[in-house]
Amino acid sequence: MTKPAAREPQRSNSRSNRARILAVARRELAVNPETTLEEIARAAGVVRRTVYGHFAGRTALLDALADEAAGVLRTAVDVATAPHEDPERAFARFVLTMWPIGDRYRMLLALARRDLGMERVTGVLAPARREVTGILDRGRAAGTFHAHVPPAVLSAALEALTLSLLESVNRQAWKDNGEATAVTTLIAAGVPAERAETVVRELAESIDVVIEPDDTL
Numbered sequence: 001m002t003k004p005a006a007r008e009p010q011r012s013n014s015r016s017n018r019a020r021i022l023a024v025a026r027r028e029l030a031v032n033p034e035t036t037l038e039e040i041a042r043a044a045g046v047v048r049r050t051v052y053g054h055f056a057g058r059t060a061l062l063d064a065l066a067d068e069a070a071g072v073l074r075t076a077v078d079v080a081t082a083p084h085e086d087p088e089r090a091f092a093r094f095v096l097t098m099w100p101i102g103d104r105y106r107m108l109l110a111l112a113r114r115d116l117g118m119e120r121v122t123g124v125l126a127p128a129r130r131e132v133t134g135i136l137d138r139g140r141a142a143g144t145f146h147a148h149v150p151p152a153v154l155s156a157a158l159e160a161l162t163l164s165l166l167e168s169v170n171r172q173a174w175k176d177n178g179e180a181t182a183v184t185t186l187i188a189a190g191v192p193a194e195r196a197e198t199v200v201r202e203l204a205e206s207i208d209v210v211i212e213p214d215d216t217l
Contacts, residue, residue, distance in 0.1 A: 017054070018054045025044075028040055058115070087142055089199055091139065091189065092182045161184070165180075183196045
């Protein structure tokens with residue numbers, strides 16, 4: 001009769017171990033993409049058997065991290081969405097909100113392309129890409145953004161630019177908290193530099209969003 005009551009601490013401990021393993025995996029894989037599950041286990045302070053109890057192998061671990069990234073991105077898109085805001089402000093808000101998330105999962109997305117395939121990565125990024133394309137489409141219609149290329153094409157180009165700037169920060173080639181990148185991407189989208197700087201400066205004072213993974217995943 002006492003066994004059912006005893007299972008809850010065990011389940012709680014299992015969830016805690018899983019969350020810790022995922023957090024350590026994010027950190028270790030960002031430093032060394034070839035980190036093994038054994039090394040992740042040591043860094044997480046658990047035995048290898050515990051890791052394999054949650055994840056059958058490296059691919060399963062990356063798949064779980066992809067699920068985590070997808071959940072965080074969906075939440076961030078909801079937070080950043082401002083359909084009635086001026087397109088330039090909406091786009092700047094989106095970049096500023098997404099910057100810390102891009103920093104957290106940049107290496108994961110690179111690994112996922114190799115280990116899980118582009119289709120999986122496309123699924124993770126789809127909500128963010130739809131939101132950006134929608135903002136650019138509104139901005140194009142309003143005359144705020146370039147009309148030289150379709151919104152979806154411009155979205156892909158700005159995504160590549162953002163990832164490149166993020167990589168430069170990670171290589172310590174320069175420093176940015178997302179504000180310089182927001183200004184740069186606005187300029188690349190067609191907003192005059194002075195206006196871009198003003199928009200980002202005003203938004204940066206009001207945005208303080210930290211979105212953490214859902215450890216119950």
